[in-house]
Amino acid sequence: MPDANMSVTCSCGTNENNETLFDKLDEILEEYKFKEGGLIPVLQIAQGLFGFLPEEALHHIATKMNKPYSEVAGVVGFYSYFSTQPRGNNVIRVCLGTACYVRGGKQVLDSLKKELHIDVGETTEDKVFSLEVARCFGACGLAPAIMINDDVHQRVKPTRIKQILAPYYKTEMEEA
Known part of the structure; x- marks a missing residue:
């Protein structure tokens, strides 16, 4: 679960550009990349930022967390909470x-x-x-x-x- 002090809000539908979203994601990755079990909270927060989990974000997370892309994609595919397609409001x-x-x-x-x-x-x-x-x-x-x-x-x-x-x-x- 994300840290209780951290607000996770969906940026979908806003004009925030990808660079800004990836900068925010990098801040989160710095906090979680060495934590045991950090992948799921990172994915939850990333989905909150982007509104879904685009493939580009999954590759970024895998690289920054030093995990194989297949592991990251496997977690996303296993849990129905995660979506790789934009969702409605x-x-x-x-x-x-x-x-x-x-x-x-x-x-x-x-x-x-x-x-x-x-x-x-x-x-x-x-x-x-x-x-x-x-x-x-x-x-x-x-x-x-x-x-x-x-x-x-x-x-x-x-x-x-x-x-x-x-x-x-x-x-x-x-x-x-």
Whole structure:
């Protein structure tokens, strides 16, 4: 985990250029490069800086931490938290664990795909939403469930998808 005193904010959508982002990444790498288990915190912070983990950043991290690129890329590929593709400002995760699946999770996913015009792993053209699948949120008794960012929505009905997404569109419009 990143240091509690360090703020990790996404710079995606800002005008910060790559040089500035890599300068910030170098500061982080100086702090973590010799720490046991430092790779994951560095990747978390890098994803916060860039909004995702571009290949150029992965190579940079591997070089600065004196690790093979395959190790760095392997960690990124193993953990679903990490993304090598730009994500939307709101990440929707649909639970397809057993309880959610049996109680209509697949239909909820299909409704989201139709509403957003994207598939799992994709981001809407306007960069408002990204769609992912998860296995369990621990809300099995209130299935099916979805998470939008840190908000858990329970007993989701496919017919209510527009209603659930509306506040997130409204937030985007207010921030623009």
